[in-house]
Amino acid sequence: MFKMNKRMKSAEYSSNFESIFKCPICNSSMKVFELKSLICSNNHTFDFTKQGYINLTAHPVKTKYSKDLFEARRKFIVEDGFFKPLSQAIAETINKHAIKKETISLIDMGCGEGSHLSNISDTVSLDYNKIVMGVGIDLSKEGVLVAAKNYTDKIWAVADLANTPFKDKQFDVILNILSPSNYAEFNRLLKDDGLVVKVVPQSGYLKELREVIFDEPEKQSYSNVDTVERFNGNFQLVDCSRLCYTVALDNPAIQTLVQMTPLSWATSEEHF
Numbered sequence: 001m002f003k004m005n006k007r008m009k010s011a012e013y014s015s016n017f018e019s020i021f022k023c024p025i026c027n028s029s030m031k032v033f034e035l036k037s038l039i040c041s042n043n044h045t046f047d048f049t050k051q052g053y054i055n056l057t058a059h060p061v062k063t064k065y066s067k068d069l070f071e072a073r074r075k076f077i078v079e080d081g082f083f084k085p086l087s088q089a090i091a092e093t094i095n096k097h098a099i100k101k102e103t104i105s106l107i108d109m110g111c112g113e114g115s116h117l118s119n120i121s122d123t124v125s126l127d128y129n130k131i132v133m134g135v136g137i138d139l140s141k142e143g144v145l146v147a148a149k150n151y152t153d154k155i156w157a158v159a160d161l162a163n164t165p166f167k168d169k170q171f172d173v174i175l176n177i178l179s180p181s182n183y184a185e186f187n188r189l190l191k192d193d194g195l196v197v198k199v200v201p202q203s204g205y206l207k208e209l210r211e212v213i214f215d216e217p218e219k220q221s222y223s224n225v226d227t228v229e230r231f232n233g234n235f236q237l238v239d240c241s242r243l244c245y246t247v248a249l250d251n252p253a254i255q256t257l258v259q260m261t262p263l264s265w266a267t268s269e270e271h272f
């Protein structure tokens with residue numbers, strides 16, 4: 001019997017939604033070709049990888065995020081359940097604001113290793129009975145690769161959130177979790193009644209870790225005031241909620257936490 005490999009499966013899944021894509025080089029429409037590639041009407045061709053993601057950047061980009069950071073992030077989210085209250089709160093918000101829709105198109109901008117998108121999609125479909133079409137994009141190939149390896153039935157693409165390979169007004173919900181934003185692009189992609197869910201840290205986020213890593217008091221806490229103001233200047237605010245919780249971590253989990261955060265880029269040996 002003919003058995004499909006991962007590349008073919010993700011090409012087949014994407015072919016159900018091929019009308020959302022536009023070519024990152026010439027902006028024309030794209031089609032899935034022979035369960036292998038996405039090709040635009042001017043023959044620009046992007047192959048699905050064997051892990052099941054597709055690279056839709058016009059030029060290769062190197063980022064500071066490593067495979068190890070994303071693996072640690074995945075462990076922390078999936079095994080240690082660190083962000084569970086967050087994904088549940090987001091799923092609830094999506095349900096509240098898209099209550100009448102049976103099918104929801106969801107894109108996670110700066111999805112990293114994909115666990116947030118996967119958890120949120122699962123909760124929205126299992127707890128709230130909705131069909132979810134999920135797309136995760138990130139500039140880091142390392143992150144998208146870990147996502148595609150672990151989660152099927154999603155479109156995973158290496159792409160720049162400031163210049164995405166999708167047509168206008170394709171998404172009901174844009175997720176933007178602890179990642180940079182580009183509001184002109186978010187506005188372009190969002191349907192007229194769409195929702196942007198942005199997660200920013202509060203001043204206490206990872207406070208205990210910041211206090212160990214940084215000597216300067218001003219770096220030991222974080223202010224989100226400018227980010228929140230910029231968001232409010234671009235969108236009509238429908239809801240804003242604070243989520244505060246403390247998680248007790250054992251030693252292995254503390255090590256994973258240190259590996260999963262970009263804060264670790266600032267660390268030097270003597271702190272640990």
Ligand SMILES: C[S@@+](CC[C@H](N)C(=O)[O-])C[C@H]1O[C@@H](n2cnc3c(N)ncnc32)[C@H](O)[C@@H]1O
Nearest residue numbers: 110111112138139140143159160161177178179
């Ligand atoms: C702190 S991580 C958060 C990742 C994920 N949302 C999470 O919470 O686990 C920030 C992410 O933003 C991505 N990123 C930064 N600039 C980007 C861009 N221009 N386009 C797409 N992703 C970008 C990084 O590669 C990284 O994965």
Ligand SMILES: [Zn+2]
Nearest residue numbers: 023026040044
């Ligand atoms: Zn093209």
